[in-house]
Amino acid sequence: VREAILNALVHRDYSIHSENVPVRLEIYRNRLEIISSGGLYGKLTIDSLGKVRPDTRNSALANILELLHVTENRYSGIPTIYHELEKAQLPPPVFAVRHGEFVVTFKSKIAQVYDMPASGVGAVHEEQVQYSSNQADSVEERLLAFCAVPRSRQEIIAFLGFSR
Known part of the structure; x- marks a missing residue:
């Protein structure tokens, strides 16, 4: 979840076109959705996520966060997400672009x-x-x-059924 939120913050559209819409976390009975403005950037496609080096929409922000040791800026976020979900025995994330927004969906164990x-x-x-x-x-x-x-944060993660 942390990786997806960081990715949403780093890769979102901060231009006037996104109308200052914040990154949103929407929690439902069966899933968590992280939604950020701008969709995918450059030549990146849903199928290539985590497999190719993406174009970076906000390279200055990505570099600053790397210097502050908040992110690695090594294009490892998506593979890390897959690995952690597998380790927690959860289904893989679902990535989508809807109405100009990028959406990451995690399934939850909170309810059957x-x-x-x-x-x-x-x-x-x-x-x-x-x-x-x-x-x-x-x-x-x-x-x-x-x-x-x-x-x-630990209590919320445990309650939602996600791993750290």
Whole structure:
């Protein structure tokens, strides 16, 4: 998660075209999405992520963060993400470009999600999920109780089911 957030901050579009939209972390029952403005930069494609040296949109920022020992600036972020998720026995991340934004999706262990039956009323959309009432109450109660007090990064990572 740290690598993806750093990548989002370093590689996002800071121009007037992004209208100062911040990097967003959206937490759902079954996933975490990190969304940054600008989409992919240069000749980079989703399929080439982590396999080729990317063009750097914000090279000065990347260099400063390397000098401050915040990042390595060695193009190792994506491989590190894959490695850490595999080590934690989580599915690989999903990378996408939607509406000019770059999105990284991590699956979470916070709740068991059941697909909505195809015979359900109305159209079934990707975002629609069905939970038994006990599961929904349990997850909601746990989440509310967890958020009732300030938490450390380690506690949030553990709660979401991610590894350090």
